[in-house]
Amino acid sequence: MLKWDHKDNILIVGLGLIGGSYARALKKQGYTVNAIDKDPDAIAYALEERIIDRGKTDASLIQDADRIILALYPSLVTDWIRMHRGDFKSGSLLTDVTGIKSAIVYEIQKILPEDAEFIAAHPMAGREVYGVRNSSEKIFTGANYIVVPTEKNTPDAVAWCRELGQILGFSTISVLSPEEHDKMIAYVSQLTHCIAVALMTCEDNEHLKDYTGDSFRDLTRIANINADMWTELFFMNREALLEYMDGFIDEMKTLRDMIDRQDQAGLKAKMQLSSQRRGQFDRKP
């Protein structure tokens, strides 16, 4: 049973793929959705499509907002809050969509005035396309949503943030600490993107495109990557990511040496472990 008050005014900051998809989903559920974006075209498009009620390229909508969703590039989130810390309505709740947490959450909670609260969230949804014109609430179906509270957060804020995930249509909603989140994301998302990039860049492969099967295409789909955003995400989660990269590089070297010295038993044991673990990742039908 969802309890979140439909009278609340929602402000989305940043109308890209994710911000636009939030707007569409919330609008369909009957909420009042406003938006800020520095790009007048994005605002005009969203108004025309009726996925927002009001839109501005300046900050004038902040003071009306009961709930603020920050859908900005990772490096901009903290600065935006710092710049507007005097504009928030008393009692307002803020959340975000950023793919890393430790590097921003504590800082934001330090900056915020006493009568506003920031509760972090990571919607694990994305596409290899950008911008509000490609937005769709369907990207949340089947995807994971993670609420990332700190000790400073109130139970009410955590409950609202979970409910937001449900309203958006996410299939799985979980709660992790910033440190748990960043370690997990370094492995399942950031390391995999590094691997896909390295696989594309380690060989001049254009002449091979006629010979690639599904496995190569699957492995490199994410090699078509938003360079600006992922560079920020990698740098902001550097410590956790480097640890996994080192672990993966060591494991590749182990396999390499097993193949080199034809260690049949060793290689088969690795493959059996791999198959057994992968079996647990299959989606239940």
Add this chain to the structure above:
Amino acid sequence: MLKWDHKDNILIVGLGLIGGSYARALKKQGYTVNAIDKDPDAIAYALEERIIDRGKTDASLIQDADRIILALYPSLVTDWIRMHRGDFKSGSLLTDVTGIKSAIVYEIQKILPEDAEFIAAHPMAGREVYGVRNSSEKIFTGANYIVVPTEKNTPDAVAWCRELGQILGFSTISVLSPEEHDKMIAYVSQLTHCIAVALMTCEDNEHLKDYTGDSFRDLTRIANINADMWTELFFMNREALLEYMDGFIDEMKTLRDMIDRQDQAGLKAKMQLSSQRRGQFDRKP
């Protein structure tokens, strides 16, 4: 216009996933298909399903065969030919389905009697399941088929082998030398399987299965791997595979160091190259 004579007797040696799928496809096109397998259950199943005309667990069907398709484990192909080199019908054509070539093709062509010819082929189709019960001619749709002739092969044998690929329903048919084939396959298939295995085995990840998105699942689908077969394939193509593994490990280290020293320009350039190259791999709609 296909010209291959329907009166030819085809013998499939090894009724697993690939052998069974060949049988189904050829039977649907009206050919006479016999099969040998050491497993009486596989033969009984194939007869019951009417995907073969005759089946045996011994070698008695070899002498009737005009065309022989070897669908055995890589390490067994050469030995099987050596064992039966006196049984082949004069003028018979043999082909295979093996995922590596240099390590077997030259040896087989040396062993074969003068009045038989071996023309190598690699059907780049597979699944994460095994056995004749999972076979289906649909696995060839959209897939690549590679004819791998040597200087010893006649134009007629090459033409027949290409035609076989068309009859089976492959979408793309190409011709490569054994060395070109093995180099290509080391990169697009063997290296990618090594990467998927290493990604699964480098971290005890069972607790992470609730947080994995599509990209992680895509990257590790092939981590559920037939350990016996892939160990053979890796060892038999060791030189080419090790070269690509070393290149990939070096590239991962380069990315690792760029992240460590926060080399923004360097990392973005890698990602841009990756995106540009990956774009060329997208399937035309």
